Amino acid sequence: xxxxxxxxxxxxxxxxxxxxxxxxxxxxxxxxxxxxxxxxxxxxxxxxxxxxxxxxxxxxxxxxxxxxxxxxxxxxxxxxxxxxxxxxxxxxxxxxxxxxxxxxxxxxxxxxxxxxxxxxxxxxxxxxxxxxxxxxxxxxxxxxxxxxxxxxxxxxxxxxxxxxxxxxxxxxxxxxxxxxxxxxxxxxxxxxxxxxxxxxxxxxxxxxxxxxxxxxxxxxxxxxxxxxxxxxxxxxxxxxxxxxxxxxxxxxxxxxxxxxxxxxxxxxxxxxxxxxxxxxxxxxxxxxxxxxxxxxxxxxxxxxxxxxxxxxxxxxxxxxxxxxxxxxxxxxxxxxxxxxxxxxxxxxxxxxxxxxxxxxxxxxxxxxxxxxxxxxxxxxxxxxxxxxxxxxxxxxxxxxxxxxxxxxxxxxxxxxxxxxxxxxxxxxxxxxxxxxxxxxxxxxxxxxxxxxxxxxxxxxxxxxxxxxxxxxxxxxxxxxxxxxxxxxxxxx
Amino acid sequence: xxxxxxxxxxxxxxxxxxxxxxxxxxxxxxxxxxxxxxxxxxxxxxxxxxxxxxxxxxxxxxxxxxxxxxxxxxxxxxxxxxxxxxxxxxxxxxxxxxxxxxxxxxxxxxxxxxxxxxxxxxxxxxxxxxxxxxxxxxxxxxxxxxxxxxxxxxxxxxxxxxxxxxxxxxxxxxxxxxxxxxxxxxxxxxxxxxxxxxxxxxxxxxxxxxxxxxxxxxxxxxxxxxxxxxxxxxxxxxxxxxxxxxxxxxxxxxxxxxxxxxxxxxxxxxxxxxxxxxxxxxxxxxxxxxxxxxxxxxxxxxxxxxxxxxxxxxxxxxxxxxxxxxxxxxxxxxxxxxxxxxxxxxxxxxxxxxxxxxxxxxxxxxxxxxxxxxxxxxxxxxxxxxxxxxxxxxxxxxxxxxxxxxxxxxxxxxxxxxxxxxxxxxxxxxxxxxxxxxxxxxxxxxxxxxxxxxxxxxxxxxxxxxxxxxxxxxxxxxxxxxxxxxxxxxxx
Numbered sequence: 001x002x003x004x005x006x007x008x009x010x011x012x013x014x015x016x017x018x019x020x021x022x023x024x025x026x027x028x029x030x031x032x033x034x035x036x037x038x039x040x041x042x043x044x045x046x047x048x049x050x051x052x053x054x055x056x057x058x059x060x061x062x063x064x065x066x067x068x069x070x071x072x073x074x075x076x077x078x079x080x081x082x083x084x085x086x087x088x089x090x091x092x093x094x095x096x097x098x099x100x101x102x103x104x105x106x107x108x109x110x111x112x113x114x115x116x117x118x119x120x121x122x123x124x125x126x127x128x129x130x131x132x133x134x135x136x137x138x139x140x141x142x143x144x145x146x147x148x149x150x151x152x153x154x155x156x157x158x159x160x161x162x163x164x165x166x167x168x169x170x171x172x173x174x175x176x177x178x179x180x181x182x183x184x185x186x187x188x189x190x191x192x193x194x195x196x197x198x199x200x201x202x203x204x205x206x207x208x209x210x211x212x213x214x215x216x217x218x219x220x221x222x223x224x225x226x227x228x229x230x231x232x233x234x235x236x237x238x239x240x241x242x243x244x245x246x247x248x249x250x251x252x253x254x255x256x257x258x259x260x261x262x263x264x265x266x267x268x269x270x271x272x273x274x275x276x277x278x279x280x281x282x283x284x285x286x287x288x289x290x291x292x293x294x295x296x297x298x299x300x301x302x303x304x305x306x307x308x309x310x311x312x313x314x315x316x317x318x319x320x321x322x323x324x325x326x327x328x329x330x331x332x333x334x335x336x337x338x339x340x341x342x343x344x345x346x347x348x349x350x351x352x353x354x355x356x357x358x359x360x361x362x363x364x365x366x367x368x369x370x371x372x373x374x375x376x377x378x379x380x381x382x383x384x385x386x387x388x389x390x391x392x393x394x395x396x397x398x399x400x401x402x403x404x405x406x407x408x409x410x411x412x413x414x415x416x417x418x419x420x421x422x423x424x425x426x427x428x429x430x431x432x433x434x435x436x437x438x439x440x441x442x443x444x445x446x447x448x449x450x451x452x453x454x455x456x457x458x459x460x461x462x463x464x465x466x467x468x469x470x471x472x473x474x475x476x477x478x479x480x481x482x483x484x485x486x487x488x489x490x491x492x
Numbered sequence: 493x494x495x496x497x498x499x500x501x502x503x504x505x506x507x508x509x510x511x512x513x514x515x516x517x518x519x520x521x522x523x524x525x526x527x528x529x530x531x532x533x534x535x536x537x538x539x540x541x542x543x544x545x546x547x548x549x550x551x552x553x554x555x556x557x558x559x560x561x562x563x564x565x566x567x568x569x570x571x572x573x574x575x576x577x578x579x580x581x582x583x584x585x586x587x588x589x590x591x592x593x594x595x596x597x598x599x600x601x602x603x604x605x606x607x608x609x610x611x612x613x614x615x616x617x618x619x620x621x622x623x624x625x626x627x628x629x630x631x632x633x634x635x636x637x638x639x640x641x642x643x644x645x646x647x648x649x650x651x652x653x654x655x656x657x658x659x660x661x662x663x664x665x666x667x668x669x670x671x672x673x674x675x676x677x678x679x680x681x682x683x684x685x686x687x688x689x690x691x692x693x694x695x696x697x698x699x700x701x702x703x704x705x706x707x708x709x710x711x712x713x714x715x716x717x718x719x720x721x722x723x724x725x726x727x728x729x730x731x732x733x734x735x736x737x738x739x740x741x742x743x744x745x746x747x748x749x750x751x752x753x754x755x756x757x758x759x760x761x762x763x764x765x766x767x768x769x770x771x772x773x774x775x776x777x778x779x780x781x782x783x784x785x786x787x788x789x790x791x792x793x794x795x796x797x798x799x800x801x802x803x804x805x806x807x808x809x810x811x812x813x814x815x816x817x818x819x820x821x822x823x824x825x826x827x828x829x830x831x832x833x834x835x836x837x838x839x840x841x842x843x844x845x846x847x848x849x850x851x852x853x854x855x856x857x858x859x860x861x862x863x864x865x866x867x868x869x870x871x872x873x874x875x876x877x878x879x880x881x882x883x884x885x886x887x888x889x890x891x892x893x894x895x896x897x898x899x900x901x902x903x904x905x906x907x908x909x910x911x912x913x914x915x916x917x918x919x920x921x922x923x924x925x926x927x928x929x930x931x932x933x934x935x936x937x938x939x940x941x942x943x944x945x946x947x948x949x950x951x952x953x954x955x956x957x958x959x960x961x962x963x964x965x966x967x968x969x970x971x972x973x974x975x976x977x978x979x980x981x982x983x984x
Contacts, residue, residue, distance in 0.1 A: 029624065030566055031559045031611065036624050039554035039639065046555065062531035063538065067523045068613075068644055068660050069582075072589075074522055076599045086589040086599055090561075092613065093585045093601065095648040097564075097578040107568045107578055109585065109610055118601055119523065121560075121584065121613075132521065132528050141835050147531065152560055152644065156587040168560050343633050 033167030084219020171275035184268035210463025234436025242272035292357030444475035525659030576711020663767035676760035702955025726928025734764035784849030934974035936967035
């Protein structure tokens with residue numbers, strides 16, 4: 001709580017890194033690129049998990065658990081997928097340590113304990129899961145197979161940042177198998193929609209649903225759906241992806257089913273995932289120079305009550321009022337914490353809860369007791385008002401709804417203000433250097449143009465928006481004809 | 493569902509292996525010793541997790557997440573711990589694959605991508621967590637630190653069995669830091685108690701709380717508390733452990749705090765864990781030759797309703813009754829599944845739900861409709877009765893309670909019938925060969941005697957029961973004096 005945060009305008013990246021650590025969300029560990037998710041950060045992630053898990057189950061999915069390791073021979077079975085992840089995977093080669101004969105008290109890898117086949121620590125689980133699905137699918141009666149897994153995965157990234165890009169991260173990965181192409185496409189679209197609904201309604205982050213271009217697709221997918229959000233610094237963040245995998249994995253792992261006529265065919269597949277990266281999106285969308293701002297739906301404590309007292313008698317009287325408020329709020333399923341620590345002064349508590357983004361702060365002092373009032377402060381607007389005790393419950397309920405809605409509205413206005421249509425490459429570059437955000441531009445559909453633009457500007461095609469309409473135009477870079485606009489941006 | 497299970501009397505071990513697979517709980521994977529937990533098995537594990545997590549939070553613990561990997565230098569810091577796990581750990585040595593120049597289309601480990609320091613896949617997380625705690629603890633104000641983690645861990649076991657002993661398993665591991673020895677001991681005892689309460693009340697498995705002998709202690713612990721259960725074949729199973737770690741890890745990782753007088757001291761530690769091994773205990777305690785028997789507290793579906801019909805009209809009328817029952821039961825928080833699959837006959841459904849241990853099965857046919865009745869069958873006793881619709885709700889609620897209690901009572905009676913006090917080594921060996929179960933015997937307290945008995949009989953000291961009273965006696969093996977009885981058994 002000691003020193004002030006770097007401001008966003010001063011150094012956005014530094015602000016983010018400091019905030020994550022100071023708000024007790026996560027920290028770097030002794031393992032290169034791997035983070036420790038601290039209790040406060042983990043409590044937010046648990047709330048996200050609980051809601052997503054409910055949504056997955058409501059759409060017919062079941063959880064299961066598959067091995068952490070993928071034998072190399074399975075890993076390489078689907079070629080494109082293998083190629084996509086080969087350059088960043090952790091590999092287990094041995095299964096035993098022994099005393100180091102040269103260094104007393106130290107251990108070394110036992111050279112005798114070499115695995116016959118190396119094991120890849122899963123960067124994603126298509127390979128091990130599709131190898132398992134072969135035994136689970138015989139006929140159309142076994143389909144659709146709608147499976148989800150909550151797990152850790154490892155991608156040996158060279159440049160890492162807390163939550164946004166870490167060597168190990170937590171995620172869920174859905175893996176489904178279907179009778180027809182149409183059903184698999186519908187599933188991929190459904191789950192992208194589930195993600196959009198969750199991110200908008202619970203995280204209060206507006207997203208654009210779209211399709212990835214071929215070069216930005218998941219390795220092994222025929223089509224990748226995504227939700228794209230915009231951060232306060234004008235950079236885009238891919239918040240979730242849902243892949244239509246065609247029959248690629250079914251063919252690589254020989255997963256066939258007998259249809260109603262008894263004919264054998266390969267099944268159709270999807271996979272979809274969101275990860276602890278969402279924590280990064282949450283932080284960067286709403287927070288300010290004072291610290292974290294949390295939407296009430298995901299705040300571990302929606303309300304904190306701080307007693308302000310000079311005597312034990314005052315504290316006793318305040319505690320009585322606080323307990324009655326707490327009991328009322330809990331009855332309405334509102335989470336509330338009474339911060340009656342004697343080791344910290346009120347000022348330090350105010351600062352801490354502000355930094356940690358608690359949506360509403362109630363302060364109760366001796367004067368409030370006399371007047372039958374409470375001071376209530378909103379974290380998002382930093383505004384305060386004095387409320388009478390008898391109107392407090394309704395007030396809090398109303399404010400929590402307002403905050404949730406206002407955060408979304410504010411992010412949506414910002415996002416909408418930062419979608420710029422451009423017609424020329426000069427405009428394109430100017431927007432990137434000044435206003436930033438999404439650039440809506442015509443593109444000729446070639447990988448060459450996409451690559452060239454990326455090389456020159458660092459902007460990538462974030463998505464081909466699903467809601468975009470056909471519109472004849474001219475590619476902003478090549479001048480060749482284009483049928484629709486796509487969204488470019490610099491991205492996390 | 494096709495072929496019948498091997499019976500327990502025929503081959504208990506085969507019965508277990510078949511049951512786990514046929515009841516859709518888990519199966520072996522392509523990775524040696526690692527299992528796939530199937531949706532039905534995972535649903536039971538989720539129920540166990542949810543209840544345990546609630547109990548941990550009610551006792552003041554917070555969840556967090558620490559890296560999967562432990563750098564070798566941290567792993568070896570606490571010597572006894574390192575020694576205990578060195579012989580069975582998976583080791584990551586490289587971080588990239590490349591195309592194999594000798595085998596087109598195949599990948600191989602990139603020899604250039606060798607890690608500077610090997611990473612151990614966590615077999616348990618004391619090392620990485622205590623290295624982190626050093627930054628979290630400065631003064632007594634930071635204590636106690638009460639942390640839990642839900643995670644996967646890897647121990648490269650040579651002989652594995654689904655749930656009971658797998659190379660990768662899921663667990664929770666609590667890690668706490670305290671000001672005083674007394675507080676840490678109290679925490680270790682509290683959490684062992686939490687485990688006992690959970691296993692007895694939710695899993696309906698009676699346990700004996702005790703202390704491990706020195707040779708059976710967790711590597712790095714000063715004292716290991718445990719809960720020991722007895723399986724139907726008379727073998728014991730360690731269902732959970734809670735360790736008082738003294739200042740061993742605090743010293744190895746230099747975790748000190750300033751006490752109220754400003755003096756620096758090492759903190760005191762505990763760790764405690766239960767794992768997917770509990771699934772094995774659950775299966776082996778209650779199940780029978782027909783399949784799984786689940787206590788209602790942990791059954792994914794507590795009730796299944798099966799329609800028995802010849803015409804579409806019958807099905808329609810039965811569905812109406814079923815929907816009304818479902819709505820009533822869900823209102824009472826009873827989970828119920830209406831198995832109206834048209835792809836399976838009633839007989840096949842009966843067999844499947846019996847195999848999968850659904851506590852209550854309701855069958856509704858045309859005659860029931862006419863009579864306003866339902867046939868209700870208990871899975872544990874395999875008894876059936878016909879009940880009128882108007883008494884059904886209370887009946888079901890009552891039966892679910894009865895089943896939960898009866899399962900516990902039955903297991904308790906079996907366990908109590910299988911604790912045999914012996915005075916001589918001849919008796920000891922006879923009991924092991926005939927009745928099996930726990931043997932309560934005097935032991936002289938030496939590792940030599942313990943080892944010798946193990947060598948001769950394969951029985952180990954499961955625990956020194958906490959409730960055991962002082963009682964002067966003579967060691968069953970050495971004839972030397974002993975102060976109390978301990979419990980021996982063959983164990984999983």
